[in-house]
Amino acid sequence: MGIVVGKLVKALEEEIFPRVVKRKITEDHENPQEKRRRLDPIPCDNELPSTSGNTECRNTLEAAVSERSTKRKVVADDGPVETKKRTLDQSAMFKAKYQEQEKLGEGGYGCVFAGNRKADNLNVAIKHIAKDHTLKYEDNIGKQIPMEVAVMLKLATETERPSAPINLLDWYDLDQELILVLERPMPAIDLHHYIKAKGGYLKEKDAKVILRQVVDAAIDLQQRHIFHRDIKVENLLIETGIEKKPRVRVIDFGLSCFGAEGDAFQNFQGTHFPPEWYNQKEYKAGPTTVYQIGGVLYDMLHQQSFGQEILYLQRRINWAFSENCRDFFKSCFQTDPDRRLTLQQLRNHLWLR
Structure with missing residues (x-):
């Protein structure tokens, strides 16, 4: 029977880890981007996040x-x-x-x-x-x-x-x-098509309105111990008819799981691979979300899209942007995940004030 979700959920059960039926990561020496494009089913064993915390x-x-x-x-x-x-x-x-x-x-x-x-x-x-x-x-x-x-x-x-x-x-x-x-909010359009409708990119002041909401949504998910894993412009819906400013809605939780900021995973789920997955074959919830939020901003401000084939060291941030905007990008795209800002620090960044 269909379940109408209208009741408040009861107290949390203790001592439960989400056991995820994972999808197979790339074979040895196989290009992960080519593997992702095939969109084959990816069977795998149960995964628990590896973490040093409790x-x-x-x-x-x-x-x-x-x-x-x-x-x-x-x-x-x-x-x-x-x-x-x-x-x-x-x-x-x-x-x-x-x-x-x-x-x-x-x-x-x-x-x-x-x-x-x-x-x-x-x-x-x-x-x-x-x-x-x-x-x-x-x-x-x-x-x-x-x-x-x-x-x-x-x-x-x-x-x-x-x-x-x-x-x-x-x-x-x-x-x-x-x-x-x-x-299904109406009228609404995903952020990818919203950007295209605006001429292929947004001005900094317009991008800020959207990105503040994206960061707030990510903080809310993190507080609920939910890791979306696939934050990108296609998974952000923009409501355009209710208020003067666009309202952001997060969609597609198909790859999401339960995990806190410091939880680490070995099997990548999502579209935009953070550098640490290439370097260490491990990624954490918080830093990965920050990296992907940087990718959302990149797509909003550049006419070139944030693609996996463009590694961070080859990616050029437009020097015409404000100094605070360039620093925001730098904070998101640090190759070392431990040097990236946390989501809360990102929300307090000068560029978003």
Whole structure:
């Protein structure tokens, strides 16, 4: 049955690490950019973040998720007939509740359609994801739900202020695919196309308005121990019709996981590889997010896009930018992750004041 996320989530379960069904990293000596472009399914073993800090209670999810996941889990002993019946029931419930419309976009692991909720004609986005391409969250008693769902259920605790992340309204676990029903702000456009519509780049003062919100959203996710892992212009939605200034919404939590600022990972998930992954085959949540935020600013201010084929040492920052702006770039693009500013320090940088 589709789950409408409207209830506050209960107290955190202790001593749970998110167990991620990882995607295979590049083979020895293989170019990671070429590997990423293939968009093949990447199977791998369970990953725990390696960290020197105490993460006993950091990567946790509420007890409500475990309770809800019980309803979603297909018991192996049910056999193929029972599994097929459950899938048909889920599919029928989805079709009874939502009207699917035109395709909005497509990626390596799924596609997104426009739609509406039949009961009140609410505009929604309907995301279809192949089941064998979804990361999994497993609690301490072995129950599994898709990681993207687990993360967005945790984000549903946001009640006191407008949420930057797009809200999950409903989800359906079918045999071969996962269907997520998401909030769809209108009018809105992703930041990549927003920049193109503005002539291919933004002025510093306009970029600041957007980047302040991106940094604030990243700080909020970090405080919730959520690591998005794929911050880029395509995953930032810009609402243009509510206020005079554009409002930033964060989308696509398909590669996200639970992790604090100092948690380190060996298997890269995302688009923009930080330098330390090339150098050490390890990356941390906080510094990687800062590096990717620098990439967002690069795309906003330069007509040349922030691509993986352009390594930092070859990347040239336009000297026409203000001194504070150039220093902001330098703070994000430090090759040594320990020398990058933290997200909070980035928010207090002179350029963003």
